[in-house]
Amino acid sequence: NHYKDNSVSITKEKMHYYFITGYVFDVGSNLKIKPSVLMKAAEGAPLQGDASLNFLIYDKLTLGAAYRWDSAWSAMAGFQISNSLFIGYAYDMETTDLKNYNDGSHEIFLRWELFNNSKMLTPRFF
Structure with a gap:
């Protein structure tokens, strides 16, 4: 047993890199489509x-879906x-062998913008 032997473990922090891109398409006066890609x-x-x-x-209402390459899919809904x-609410389901051991994850999320600047020229959707 690792703990009974009083062994020492050393961990190192690894650098993480993220690249995200996307665009907001105005399809009509009441509909916007927001595709995006995230690389990690x-x-x-x-x-x-x-x-x-x-x-x-x-x-006001956001509906969406996502796919993590060879890993999982997810769906979400949110309300402004x-x-x-x-x-909002999101559900995530594994597509790997891990799906045999869990039924996915449920998430409830809350976004609160403390400094809402109505003059913002490029709002952040991603």
Whole structure:
């Protein structure tokens, strides 16, 4: 047993790199489509890539789905409660052999923008 033997473990922090890109397409007066791609790299780990597609309806309701290459898929829904408060739900399911050991994960998330600047020229959607 690792703990009974009083062995020493040494861990090193690894540098992580993230690259994200996306665009918001105005499809109509009440619909925006937001595709995005996220690439993640860490020293000693394989490259990971995510692709997602979100729909923003009436600037209030967000529905979307994502796929993590050879790893998982997810779906999400969210609602803009006020100018500074957004709440949402997401479900994530493994596509690897880990799916035999869990039923996916459920997440409830809350985004609260403390300094809401209405004059912002390039709002951050990603």
